[in-house]
Amino acid sequence: MAILATKKNKIQDSAEDKVLYAVVNTFLIVFMLVVAYPLIFVLSSSFSSGEAVSAGRVLLWPVDFSVRGYEAVFKHKNILTGYRNTLLYTVIGTMFNIAVTMICAYPLSRRDMQWKRFYMIIFVITMYFGGGLIPTYIVINKLGLINTFWVMVVPGLMGVYNMIVARTFIMSTIPLEVLESAQIDGCSDVHYFFRIVLPLSKAIIAVMGLFYGVGHWNAYFNAMIYLSEPKRYPLQLILRQILVLNQVNYNDMMDPELIAANIGMADLLKFSLIVVATLPILAIYPFAQKYFIKGIMVGSLKG
Amino acid sequence: MANTMKSSAVSLAGKKRNKGKSWTSQFVRNYQLHLFMLIPIAYIIIFNYVPMFGIQIAFKNFSPGKGIWGSPWAGLVHFQTFFKSYQFQRVIVNTLRISIYSLLVNFPLPIVLALMLNTVRNARFKKTVQTVTYIPYFLSMVVVVGMLVQFLNPMTGVYGTVYRLITGSASYPPSIIQKPGSFIHLYVWSGVWQYLGWNSIIYIAALSGVDPQLHEAAQIDGASRFKRILTVDLPAIIPTISVLLILNAGSLMSVGFEKVYLMQNNLNLMQSEVISTYVYKVGLTSGMGNFSYATAIGLFNSIINCILLVLVNWLSKKTSENSTSLW
Numbered sequence: 245m246a247i248l249a250t251k252k253n254k255i256q257d258s259a260e261d262k263v264l265y266a267v268v269n270t271f272l273i274v275f276m277l278v279v280a281y282p283l284i285f286v287l288s289s290s291f292s293s294g295e296a297v298s299a300g301r302v303l304l305w306p307v308d309f310s311v312r313g314y315e316a317v318f319k320h321k322n323i324l325t326g327y328r329n330t331l332l333y334t335v336i337g338t339m340f341n342i343a344v345t346m347i348c349a350y351p352l353s354r355r356d357m358q359w360k361r362f363y364m365i366i367f368v369i370t371m372y373f374g375g376g377l378i379p380t381y382i383v384i385n386k387l388g389l390i391n392t393f394w395v396m397v398v399p400g401l402m403g404v405y406n407m408i409v410a411r412t413f414i415m416s417t418i419p420l421e422v423l424e425s426a427q428i429d430g431c432s433d434v435h436y437f438f439r440i441v442l443p444l445s446k447a448i449i450a451v452m453g454l455f456y457g458v459g460h461w462n463a464y465f466n467a468m469i470y471l472s473e474p475k476r477y478p479l480q481l482i483l484r485q486i487l488v489l490n491q492v493n494y495n496d497m498m499d500p501e502l503i504a505a506n507i508g509m510a511d512l513l514k515f516s517l518i519v520v521a522t523l524p525i526l527a528i529y530p531f532a533q534k535y536f537i538k539g540i541m542v543g544s545l546k547g
Numbered sequence: 548m549a550n551t552m553k554s555s556a557v558s559l560a561g562k563k564r565n566k567g568k569s570w571t572s573q574f575v576r577n578y579q580l581h582l583f584m585l586i587p588i589a590y591i592i593i594f595n596y597v598p599m600f601g602i603q604i605a606f607k608n609f610s611p612g613k614g615i616w617g618s619p620w621a622g623l624v625h626f627q628t629f630f631k632s633y634q635f636q637r638v639i640v641n642t643l644r645i646s647i648y649s650l651l652v653n654f655p656l657p658i659v660l661a662l663m664l665n666t667v668r669n670a671r672f673k674k675t676v677q678t679v680t681y682i683p684y685f686l687s688m689v690v691v692v693g694m695l696v697q698f699l700n701p702m703t704g705v706y707g708t709v710y711r712l713i714t715g716s717a718s719y720p721p722s723i724i725q726k727p728g729s730f731i732h733l734y735v736w737s738g739v740w741q742y743l744g745w746n747s748i749i750y751i752a753a754l755s756g757v758d759p760q761l762h763e764a765a766q767i768d769g770a771s772r773f774k775r776i777l778t779v780d781l782p783a784i785i786p787t788i789s790v791l792l793i794l795n796a797g798s799l800m801s802v803g804f805e806k807v808y809l810m811q812n813n814l815n816l817m818q819s820e821v822i823s824t825y826v827y828k829v830g831l832t833s834g835m836g837n838f839s840y841a842t843a844i845g846l847f848n849s850i851i852n853c854i855l856l857v858l859v860n861w862l863s864k865k866t867s868e869n870s871t872s873l874w
């Protein structure tokens with residue numbers, strides 16, 4: 245029916261409609277190009293020579309193709325340390341996030357859970373009120389977490405919003421009969437969680453893992469506040485020093501030949517660095533896209 | 548909300564079993580579930596509720612040696628200092644300017660984009676636009692601001708190159724990044740670049756729920772596509788629009804820290820200092836003496852936010868009564 249209508253439509257497009265379609269398509273193409281251009285530019289610059297980049301000769305495609313920018317990135321001591329740190333924070337942080345979110349969402353999804361309302365209220369309140377920056381800092385300081393690995397994992401252990409989304413997912417996808425029959429068979433609550441709930445929640449675990457993971461990868465604020473030792477800095481803090489504060493420390497480039505080679509290296513390094521720092525996220529993007537969108541749908545409909 | 552309906556229907560089974568049992572016996576029966584809650588509850592108490600009690604240092608003269616409870620009371624001194632300081636007017640005005648400008652630009656544009664995408668008949672083209680425009684959402688703030696700095700560099704950036712191409716002169720243009728007045732525009736429009744595509748998703752979802760029969764009926768009545776956008780598509784997403792508008796308006800007094808802080812430099816500080824960055828600077832970058840003062844500013848901001856949220860809620864209730872009578 246719908247297909248027929250649109251087919252018929254194509255023949256009958258009025259002049260007014262034609263104008264509308266043309267205007268809309270033009271707008272969308274322009275917008276898409278505006279979004280895409282900076283991305284393409286960064287990518288092209290990162291594969292150009294340092295001299296071409298700083299002379300402004302790169303406009304769309306790589307000029308004087310070279311991978312020296314990437315060589316510089318991988319020889320930069322701080323960047324490598326930052327990369328390793330971020331990988332650790334992201335992997336371990338996300339694992340803890342998922343674990344805690346699930347063990348919290350599961351009991352609260354059980355209809356026969358005692359004091360369920362009370363527990364929920366405790367969590368929901370924190371979505372609207374908080375201690376603020378300084379009191380939180382004092383508490384974390386008091387716990388001795390400053391400048392430790394765990395300060396990047398523990399203070400953001402669970403997002404209440406994510407927990408509610410996971411809880412809604414469990415409640416709406418696993419029928420109550422499953423619980424009842426499992427209980428009749430003598431399945432304990434712990435077993436039920438590991439044998440039934442977790443395997444059936446793979447979809448939501450994937451969504452949450454992506455959201456938490458990207459969050460860890462992109463975060464710089466907590467690291468800036470709670471970490472002062474450069475050896476613990478995540479990649480984003482190193483990026484901030486180089487990209488935003490413009491502190492390219494030539495001593496950190498371990499290859500003296502490279503330093504002498506050209507000053508235009510600094511700009512080239514920045515573009516290559518952006519690509520390297522964003523690559524993992526863009527690599528999962530095609531797979532993640534549909535999950536992400538599903539994730540915000542679940543959240544927006546039931547949250 | 549939604550789950551109370553479900554649980555009332557379902558808890559019958561649970562209730563039958565629990566009838567006549569004391570809470571202790573139910574606790575024993577549920578003990579594994581309560582054990583599950585142990586870590587989350589401990590987490591939420593330590594990292595959310597303990598800091599909430601720490602807010603009292605806004606009314607004290609906090610000294611690290613005496614701790615939160617032992618520090619002497621100071622009354623409203625810190626609030627008075629803030630109200631009298633020359634920064635007070637500046638940070639409030641900046642915060643409001645940025646968030647209102649941001650709301651005016653960032654709120655309607657995703658709706659327009661979603662309506663446009665919805666009229667596209669070529670599914671492939673639609674999908675391509677969506678895929679491309681979602682990408683910037685996944686870039687980190689540091690990368691986006693870094694790109695901005697790099698692009699607007701008068702000497703090596705695209706801005707400098709294009710300027711020289713157009714004017715034909717060999718000299719470098721004036722720096723945009725360092726001009727105080729340009730901060731707000733750069734902030735808002737780079738946000739559009741990063742989030743416009745992503746923010747339209749929710750409206751696209753709402754639009755996909757529109758019954759095609761409505762469109763067919765309108766077509767038969769001779770409505771043009773544009774007319775159908777206004778009379779079929781737009782009304783379908785009005786509920787989504789109003790919910791998001793309330794949520795956005797409730798946070799008018801809060802401008803996120805991360806991006807503003809990255810975009811600040813000594814020259815644009817007059818226009819770019821907002822409450823959240825000011826709290827950070829007072830509290831954590833200028834020595835331990837100012838913990839109480841920074842907390843007081845933060846608390847003041849939270850109270851305003853609370854009032855705003857309640858106000859907007861009340862307003863929306865009023866208008867939704869009107870609107871139901873209108874439609």
